[in-house]
Amino acid sequence: MAARLLPLELIDKCIGSRLWIIMKGDKELVGTLRGFDDYVNMVLDDVTEYEVDADGTKRRIQLDQILLNGNNVAMLVPGGSPEDT
Amino acid sequence: MAARLLPLELIDKCIGSRLWIIMKGDKELVGTLRGFDDYVNMVLDDVTEYEVDADGTKRRIQLDQILLNGNNVAMLVPGGSPEDT
Amino acid sequence: MAARLLPLELIDKCIGSRLWIIMKGDKELVGTLRGFDDYVNMVLDDVTEYEVDADGTKRRIQLDQILLNGNNVAMLVPGGSPEDT
Amino acid sequence: MAARLLPLELIDKCIGSRLWIIMKGDKELVGTLRGFDDYVNMVLDDVTEYEVDADGTKRRIQLDQILLNGNNVAMLVPGGSPEDT
Amino acid sequence: MAARLLPLELIDKCIGSRLWIIMKGDKELVGTLRGFDDYVNMVLDDVTEYEVDADGTKRRIQLDQILLNGNNVAMLVPGGSPEDT
Amino acid sequence: MAARLLPLELIDKCIGSRLWIIMKGDKELVGTLRGFDDYVNMVLDDVTEYEVDADGTKRRIQLDQILLNGNNVAMLVPGGSPEDT
Amino acid sequence: MAARLLPLELIDKCIGSRLWIIMKGDKELVGTLRGFDDYVNMVLDDVTEYEVDADGTKRRIQLDQILLNGNNVAMLVPGGSPEDT
Numbered sequence: 001m002a003a004r005l006l007p008l009e010l011i012d013k014c015i016g017s018r019l020w021i022i023m024k025g026d027k028e029l030v031g032t033l034r035g036f037d038d039y040v041n042m043v044l045d046d047v048t049e050y051e052v053d054a055d056g057t058k059r060r061i062q063l064d065q066i067l068l069n070g071n072n073v074a075m076l077v078p079g080g081s082p083e084d085t
Numbered sequence: 086m087a088a089r090l091l092p093l094e095l096i097d098k099c100i101g102s103r104l105w106i107i108m109k110g111d112k113e114l115v116g117t118l119r120g121f122d123d124y125v126n127m128v129l130d131d132v133t134e135y136e137v138d139a140d141g142t143k144r145r146i147q148l149d150q151i152l153l154n155g156n157n158v159a160m161l162v163p164g165g166s167p168e169d170t
Numbered sequence: 171m172a173a174r175l176l177p178l179e180l181i182d183k184c185i186g187s188r189l190w191i192i193m194k195g196d197k198e199l200v201g202t203l204r205g206f207d208d209y210v211n212m213v214l215d216d217v218t219e220y221e222v223d224a225d226g227t228k229r230r231i232q233l234d235q236i237l238l239n240g241n242n243v244a245m246l247v248p249g250g251s252p253e254d255t
Numbered sequence: 256m257a258a259r260l261l262p263l264e265l266i267d268k269c270i271g272s273r274l275w276i277i278m279k280g281d282k283e284l285v286g287t288l289r290g291f292d293d294y295v296n297m298v299l300d301d302v303t304e305y306e307v308d309a310d311g312t313k314r315r316i317q318l319d320q321i322l323l324n325g326n327n328v329a330m331l332v333p334g335g336s337p338e339d340t
Numbered sequence: 341m342a343a344r345l346l347p348l349e350l351i352d353k354c355i356g357s358r359l360w361i362i363m364k365g366d367k368e369l370v371g372t373l374r375g376f377d378d379y380v381n382m383v384l385d386d387v388t389e390y391e392v393d394a395d396g397t398k399r400r401i402q403l404d405q406i407l408l409n410g411n412n413v414a415m416l417v418p419g420g421s422p423e424d425t
Numbered sequence: 426m427a428a429r430l431l432p433l434e435l436i437d438k439c440i441g442s443r444l445w446i447i448m449k450g451d452k453e454l455v456g457t458l459r460g461f462d463d464y465v466n467m468v469l470d471d472v473t474e475y476e477v478d479a480d481g482t483k484r485r486i487q488l489d490q491i492l493l494n495g496n497n498v499a500m501l502v503p504g505g506s507p508e509d510t
Numbered sequence: 511m512a513a514r515l516l517p518l519e520l521i522d523k524c525i526g527s528r529l530w531i532i533m534k535g536d537k538e539l540v541g542t543l544r545g546f547d548d549y550v551n552m553v554l555d556d557v558t559e560y561e562v563d564a565d566g567t568k569r570r571i572q573l574d575q576i577l578l579n580g581n582n583v584a585m586l587v588p589g590g591s592p593e594d595t
Contacts, residue, residue: 001101005119007126010152016511024157034515040154041517061595067520067586069550072534076152085146086186090204092211095237109242125239161237170231171271175289177296180322194327210324246322255316256356260374262381265407279412295409331407340401341441345459347466350492364497380494416492425486426526430544432551435577449582465579501577510571 011036011076019044020080024072026052030081031066040070050082096121096161104129105165109157111137115166116151125155135167181206181246189214190250194242196222200251201236210240220252266291266331274299275335279327281307285336286321295325305337351376351416359384360420364412366392370421371406380410390422436461436501444469445505449497451477455506456491465495475507521546521586529554530590534582536562540591541576550580560592 014033021029021042031044047063099118106114106127116129132148184203191199191212201214217233269288276284276297286299302318354373361369361382371384387403439458446454446467456469472488524543531539531552541554559571 002117002119002130004100005128007120007122007128007152009120010128010150015514032512034512035517035519037517043515043517043520045512063587063590065520065588067517067588069584072584074154074157077148078150078152080148087202087204087215089185090213092205092207092213092237094205095213095235159239159242162233163235163237165233172287172289172300174270175298177290177292177298177322179290180298180320244324244327247318248320248322250318257372257374257385259355260383262375262377262383262407264375265383265405329409329412332403333405333407335403342457342459342470344440345468347460347462347468347492349460350468350490414494414497417488418490418492420488427542427544427555429525430553432545432547432553432577434545435553435575499579499582502573503575503577505573 008038010078011040014076014078018079018081020077020082021068021073022075022077024074028082029066029068034065036070040073040076042068042070042073044068093123095163096125099161099163103164103166105162105167106153106158107160107162109159113167114151114153119150121155125158125161127153127155127158129153178208180248181210184246184248188249188251190247190252191238191243192245192247194244198252199236199238204235206240210243210246212238212240212243214238263293265333266295269331269333273334273336275332275337276323276328277330277332279329283337284321284323289320291325295328295331297323297325297328299323348378350418351380354416354418358419358421360417360422361408361413362415362417364414368422369406369408374405376410380413380416382408382410382413384408433463435503436465439501439503443504443506445502445507446493446498447500447502449499453507454491454493459490461495465498465501467493467495467498469493518548520588521550524586524588528589528591530587530592531578531583532585532587534584538592539578544575546580550583550586552578552580552583554578 015035017033018030019033028050029044029047031047034043034045036042043065045065047066049061049063051059051061053059100120102118103115104118113135114129114132116132119128119130121127128150130150132151134146134148136144136146138144185205187203188200189203198220199214199217201217204213204215206212213235215235217236219231219233221229221231223229270290272288273285274288283305284299284302286302289298289300291297298320300320302321304316304318306314306316308314355375357373358370359373368390369384369387371387374383374385376382383405385405387406389401389403391399391401393399440460442458443455444458453475454469454472456472459468459470461467468490470490472491474486474488476484476486478484525545527543528540529543531541538560539554539557541557544553544555546552553575555575557573557576559573561569561571563569
């Protein structure tokens, strides 16, 4: 059986790697994790933000570095990307 | 009468087993529980995510490993699956 | 006059008994209470979940054992059931 | 001038008496207060629940004993009832 | 310049006086303040509740004494009334 | 470079001055700040409240003194007014 | 690999620099960061506020200095601006 893995341990393992972040609502991002705090607020580099406008068109926005409020994060997928699905 | 079972005790018994997670809203997931914290944030492996789109079509998405924010979890069903109902 | 009864005392008296749980929104459940914590998260056995779909049809789902997030519980009715009303 | 009366003091005076509870949203209840905690979760006996369905019809449901989550309580009216207005 | 006045100091000065309470949403009340706690839950006497129904008709409801949950209070106006505007 | 200025320091500097308060939603107010607490609940004198009704008409309401719940404040603009824009 | 960077460390590095702030909902701002607290409430100078009205028209509002409630901040982009995308 795989060893037990706590949530913050998993995030810590993702430092320096690509992380797919699925927000509550339709917004998704992929970026390289630089740091995080206990509330899962995250510093991310080389970020691609995927937005779906009201009329369904998909937009990609490139951002060098962001601080993301962890409050609206629904799910983290280490190494994943919406482009995989 | 069955012995008393506390919520976190039940989740602890599920480590390494399949767990059906019903979120507030329409989203459901099944995965193998690797770990969790006091807020029921959960690390899950071999995850199938069940989504119902606006027009009612059901989508399944396979994800190797995720960290799920416990904030939006409505219910956990040990060993269950939406495919059972 | 009936003796004073604190909320957590009442729930404690329900351990091992049938409990009707009315959620915020339309969802209701009946199950046997196995355990609970200070946030009224509850472990329930032999659960019947009553759902009303968007078109008004009533669905019953049977679940062996669940952990219910207490956050969305509106009301508990010891020994009651939606089938009584 | 009437003496100062703190919120929890007022509720305490209502133990054993009829209490009209107005929830956020359209739901109202009347019951005999058996106990409460600091979050104004309340144990109530001989409860009448007043609901207004989507099409405006008023329903009354009788419940022997309930535990009401204080989180959604908007207002308490000692000795009052929606039947008075 | 008028002296500094802290929020709880202002409410304390209102004990025994008429207070206009504007809730989030359309509900407003006027009553005599009997007591309050740190969450601005308030005990009010001789209360007039002003409600606007869905079709715009204004209703006044008289209540002898209430406990109002401070959670939904938007604004307090010492000595004021919606009848002034 | 301008010196560092902490949020509560900025509010403290506004005591006795006019303050434009923009709420979540469409409501805005201007008033003279008399006092505040750590939750940015505020005592304001000589208040003008700007409301936009459902049909777009703008209403101004004058209030001598209010206590404003800081919970719904989106933004404070020292010395500003909606009349400036 | 880039060094670890904690969220509050990143914000601290932005003192005196331009910061693009994306709020939950459609509102965005750019301003010079003067100070912040643990809740990411922020004092900003030379602020441009970008709003999209219901009918889609974009409005820019210039404000000398504001205190922004951190509660509704979704994302911070150091040195960025909506004019870049």
